[in-house]
Amino acid sequence: xxxxxxxxxxxxxxxxxxxxxxxxxxxxxxxxxxxxxxxxxxxxxxxxxxxxxxxxxxxxxxxxxxxxxxxxxxxxxxxxxxxxxxxxxxxxxxxxxxxxxxxxxxxxxxxxxxxxxxxxxxxxxxxxxxxxxxxxxxxxxxxxxxxxxxxxxxxxxxxxxxxxxxxxxxxxxxxxxxxxxxxxxxxxxxxxxxxxxxxxxxxxxxxxxxxxxxxxxxxxxxxxxxxxxxxxxxxxxxxxxxxxxxxxxxxxxxxxxxxxxxxxxxxxxxxxxxxxxxxxxxxxxxxxxxxxxxxxxxxxxxxxxxxxxxxxxxxxxxxxxxxxxxxx
Numbered sequence: 001x002x003x004x005x006x007x008x009x010x011x012x013x014x015x016x017x018x019x020x021x022x023x024x025x026x027x028x029x030x031x032x033x034x035x036x037x038x039x040x041x042x043x044x045x046x047x048x049x050x051x052x053x054x055x056x057x058x059x060x061x062x063x064x065x066x067x068x069x070x071x072x073x074x075x076x077x078x079x080x081x082x083x084x085x086x087x088x089x090x091x092x093x094x095x096x097x098x099x100x101x102x103x104x105x106x107x108x109x110x111x112x113x114x115x116x117x118x119x120x121x122x123x124x125x126x127x128x129x130x131x132x133x134x135x136x137x138x139x140x141x142x143x144x145x146x147x148x149x150x151x152x153x154x155x156x157x158x159x160x161x162x163x164x165x166x167x168x169x170x171x172x173x174x175x176x177x178x179x180x181x182x183x184x185x186x187x188x189x190x191x192x193x194x195x196x197x198x199x200x201x202x203x204x205x206x207x208x209x210x211x212x213x214x215x216x217x218x219x220x221x222x223x224x225x226x227x228x229x230x231x232x233x234x235x236x237x238x239x240x241x242x243x244x245x246x247x248x249x250x251x252x253x254x255x256x257x258x259x260x261x262x263x264x265x266x267x268x269x270x271x272x273x274x275x276x277x278x279x280x281x282x283x284x285x286x287x288x289x290x291x292x293x294x295x296x297x298x299x300x301x302x303x304x305x306x307x308x309x310x311x312x313x314x315x316x317x318x319x320x321x322x323x324x325x326x327x328x
Contacts, residue, residue, distance in 0.1 A: 052286030
């Protein structure tokens with residue numbers, strides 16, 4: 001029955017007797033000899049270890065000053081019931097040395113309901129203004145849809161920082177703090193804020209309704225959610241040359257309410273290097289992989305030199321006949 005079924009299934013087909021159908025095409029079948037394996041591991045180690053050392057060296061020369069200001073700059077209208085006005089003024093805080101400015105706080109932005117509370121179509125094009133089904137509870141108002149909608153945009157960070165050096169104001173540049181790919185492809189130039197932060201409960205900063213979303217760089221930076229609860233967001237850049245040991249006065253307006261959920265806010269003043277800010281992980285990762293490959297290469301060398309295996313020599317196999325005359 002099986003043979004008949006096979007004939008029925010294949011009777012209408014014709015197979016060409018080509019090298020492709022017969023699987024006779026030339027193929028590369030490299031033989032991983034100990035020499036090739038050792039060479040590959042050594043090459044990886046030679047490439048990765050210098051990169052790791054260079055990355056660690058660059059990271060070590062980055063200067064960072066971190067100041068937690070939510071404890072020292074407490075708003076005057078803050079009380080034990082964690083109620084905080086979003087227009088509260090706070091006293092100034094003094095820091096030393098600055099390069100690039102970042103601000104961050106402990107914030108569970110990877111929570112699934114929070115991450116999904118956005119509309120990428122609405123952010124990208126004006127034609128999808130009413131595409132707000134995933135943005136509840138910040139989806140619509142009595143006047144129409146909220147643009148941009150969702151909890152991520154609604155909770156936009158709104159603390160502000162002013163910098164002074166020797167009683168002169170330092171300008172903070174917002175140029176190039178957002179990814180160019182986000183500005184060009186994820187946030188539309190024809191999409192303008194609408195009905196944003198117009199409800200009874202204000203979550204964070206307001207947006208200028210005359211500026212398209214593609215130019216709202218603070219919003220673009222904030223909308224790229226972080227995977228971990230402790231993260232940094234680029235606030236701006238100070239693009240003037242600064243000398244070591246100069247005193248910089250930072251005037252902070254503490255607007256963003258992290259007291260209700262026990263969050264932390266820190267101002268990070270940092271210089272940069274060719275790999276960005278201070279980050280030892282990249283250098284450690286390169287050194288780990290390079291060191292592991294070097295160790296494996298040395299292990300193969302020891303095994304290959306001390307007890308080499310003769311390649312293509314089957315003489316070490318033993319062939320015996322059993323009583324029935326069959327080879328074992």
